[in-house]
Amino acid sequence: MALDKVGIAKRIAQELKDGWYVNLGIGIPTLVANYIPQGIEVEFQSENGILGMGPFPFEGEEDADLINAGKQTITATKGAVFFDSAMSFAMIRGQHVQLTVLGAMEVSQNGDIANWKIPGKMVKGMGGAMDLVASADNIIVAMMHSNKAGESKILKQCTLPLTGVGCVKKVVTELAVMEIKDGKFHLIERAPGVSVEEIISKTEGELVVPDNVPEMVL
Amino acid sequence: MNKVVSNVSEALKGIEDNMTLMVGGFGLCGIPENSIAELVKLGVKNLTCISNNAGVDDFGLGLLLQQKQVKKMISSYVGENDEFERQMLSGELEVDLIPQGSLAERCRAGGAGIPAFFTPAGYGTEVAEGKEVRVFNGKPHILESALEADFAIVKAWKGDTEGNLVYKATARNFNPMMAMAGKITIAEVEELVPAGELDPNQIHTPGIFVQRIFQGEKFEKRIEQRTVRSK
Numbered sequence: 511m512a513l514d515k516v517g518i519a520k521r522i523a524q525e526l527k528d529g530w531y532v533n534l535g536i537g538i539p540t541l542v543a544n545y546i547p548q549g550i551e552v553e554f555q556s557e558n559g560i561l562g563m564g565p566f567p568f569e570g571e572e573d574a575d576l577i578n579a580g581k582q583t584i585t586a587t588k589g590a591v592f593f594d595s596a597m598s599f600a601m602i603r604g605q606h607v608q609l610t611v612l613g614a615m616e617v618s619q620n621g622d623i624a625n626w627k628i629p630g631k632m633v634k635g636m637g638g639a640m641d642l643v644a645s646a647d648n649i650i651v652a653m654m655h656s657n658k659a660g661e662s663k664i665l666k667q668c669t670l671p672l673t674g675v676g677c678v679k680k681v682v683t684e685l686a687v688m689e690i691k692d693g694k695f696h697l698i699e700r701a702p703g704v705s706v707e708e709i710i711s712k713t714e715g716e717l718v719v720p721d722n723v724p725e726m727v728l
Numbered sequence: 729m730n731k732v733v734s735n736v737s738e739a740l741k742g743i744e745d746n747m748t749l750m751v752g753g754f755g756l757c758g759i760p761e762n763s764i765a766e767l768v769k770l771g772v773k774n775l776t777c778i779s780n781n782a783g784v785d786d787f788g789l790g791l792l793l794q795q796k797q798v799k800k801m802i803s804s805y806v807g808e809n810d811e812f813e814r815q816m817l818s819g820e821l822e823v824d825l826i827p828q829g830s831l832a833e834r835c836r837a838g839g840a841g842i843p844a845f846f847t848p849a850g851y852g853t854e855v856a857e858g859k860e861v862r863v864f865n866g867k868p869h870i871l872e873s874a875l876e877a878d879f880a881i882v883k884a885w886k887g888d889t890e891g892n893l894v895y896k897a898t899a900r901n902f903n904p905m906m907a908m909a910g911k912i913t914i915a916e917v918e919e920l921v922p923a924g925e926l927d928p929n930q931i932h933t934p935g936i937f938v939q940r941i942f943q944g945e946k947f948e949k950r951i952e953q954r955t956v957r958s959k
Contacts, residue, residue: 557828558754559898569956574757574949575885575899581755581808581952592897594904594932595754595780596836599829603847622852626825633816633825634807640855641829644848675852 511703512684513726518652520545520728521699522611522682525650526552533557533602533642535612536580538652542611553587555607557598557638562590579638599638603645610646612639614653614678616668619715621678621690623651624670636673643674655683655712662714664688664695685709687726694718699726731891731941732920736766739914739942743879745772746799750835750880750906751779751789755808755952758899759788760883760916762944768795778802778875780831780902782812787950793821802875804828808952827855830872832905837874839908839937844873880910883944884933887917888924891938892931900932907937915941 513521519541526532526542528550534540543554543563554563556578563578564585572583586592601607616624623643626636643649656662664681681688686709687699696718700709702725710717733739740763743749749767753759764783767775768791775798782801783790790809792798800822806812815821826834827849837845846869850856860871882903885896893915895903907913915933920943 556898558757559901566955566957568959572951572954572956573897574951575897577755577757577898577952579754581757582955583951583953584955586897592895592900594895594900595828595832595902596905599832603829603849630817633813633823635803635805635825636827636850636855637805638828640827640853641847641849644827644851672853 511701513701514684516541517701517728518682518684521687521726522650522652523547525609525680526550527608528552530608531555531561531606532609532611533607535639537613539611539613540580555598555601557595557602557642559593559595559598560586560590562587564590599641602638602641605645605647607646609648609650610642611650611652612642614651614663616663616665616670617651617653617678617681618665618668619690619695620693621676622668623673623678624668625673627671629671639673643677649678650680650682651678652682655685662712664713664715666715685712688717697723699724701726702728729935730889731935731938732889733940733942735942736762736916736945739763739916739940740766740770742912743767743770743772746774747772747878748776748778750877750910751777752882752901752903752906753788754780754898754901756783756788756950758883758895758901758903759783760881761788761947763881763914763916764788764791767792767797771795771797773797774799776800776802778835778877780804780828782806782809784808784952785811800824802826804831832902834872834875835902835905835909838876839905842874844871846870847872875909877910878912880906880913882907882913882915884915884917886919886921886926887915887941888921888926889941890923891915891935891941892926893917893933893938894926894930895932904933907933912939913937914939916944917941918944918947
């Protein structure tokens with residue numbers, strides 16, 4: 511069965527490594543913080559100016575001055591630190607953040623990503639996404655395999671305005687985990703109960719499929 | 729040097745039509761809400777506003793948009809404001825969208841005497857159109873220029889009579905860089921204290937960047953996305 515959003519977040523959480531500083535984007539990526547593997551320590555950076563982002567506050571303890579980049583009320587962990595936006599992006603551009611997880615509308619087989627604009631329809635802006643994808647070494651995209659009309663979002667070439675070029679290393683969807691290298695998607699794992707055929711049929715970009723594609727273990 | 733002005737109307741003196749304003753804040757967090765309310769009252773028009781976001785429909789810079797006081801917005805993310813999206817898609821409002829880190833650095837550069845800098849952010853996208861590209865360490869970068877403003881309006885938690893500022897938590901965001909980049913910088917604070925009361929070791933924005941400071945009358949501090957967990 512295809513994963514839900516929580517399933518995607520759980521699978522991405524398995525990529526976390528001890529000692530990493532991690533930036534989580536808005537939406538599914540935010541959920542990753544709930545499933546940190548036992549025995550490892552990671553610290554979450556939010557680009558609006560906090561390192562050491564904690565869980566949502568208890569009701570009645572919300573602080574309007576303490577939010578994440580999605581404008582949600584949050585808490586700060588012990589040892590957290592606040593800083594300004596220039597400092598925050600110095601951490602990001604300077605590659606002091608080890609992993610970036612963000613959402614996308616489209617990704618292409620050479621690692622391009624589009625997630626900020628649909629011409630004539632929707633313009634939300636890129637926020638920090640362009641800085642993040644241009645700088646991070648390790649970028650995982652959390653997204654749905656197809657749009658609501660059933661069209662693949664895993665493409666040969668993006669059709670929407672780009673956020674970054676050749677930057678995405680790994681994509682986790684409700685169906686599959688794919689790596690991007692040598693200008694192709696490589697199928698690494700499939701969601702429990704999802705067939706390789708289904709993934710192939712929903713992937714427009716070039717997909718390399720090994721003989722044995724293990725199921726994700728969540 | 730005493731920077732204190734008695735109220736918001738005195739603080740905003742000299743702001744006129746067609747000017748460029750920097751307005752601090754991230755979402756509704758750390759915005760100079762007393763000054764924004766006063767700008768609505770003043771009715772100044774054709775403003776160019778440099779601010780990470782554009783507020784929501786009925787708060788923050790959204791209030792200026794409702795009154796059609798803004799000619800151009802320079803921002804990184806504007807997704808929380810329906811009126812903004814309507815004015816932008818209909819062409820009434822000019823919009824320059826800039827990657828968030830580039831926006832922050834362009835403000836900092838403006839205040840720090842750095843006319844331009846190279847950044848990898850936006851390379852290969854429409855943000856790079858018309859900009860010089862140069863390769864450093866095998867990686868392409870684009871040239872971004874500094875931003876300055878006729879007035880920068882920032883919001884701090886505490887300030888002293890010298891204009892020294894301390895911000896609280898993530899309400900710091902764009903305020904420190906914008907404070908540096910205003911020809912005249914106005915600081916709106918929750919608590920104004922005499923010089924000497926703030927610990928010099930803990931000050932975030934040195935008073936040299938601030939020309940006018942006042943204590944805001946009231947702060948609503950609206951929360952955009954109230955998210956909680958149960959006990």
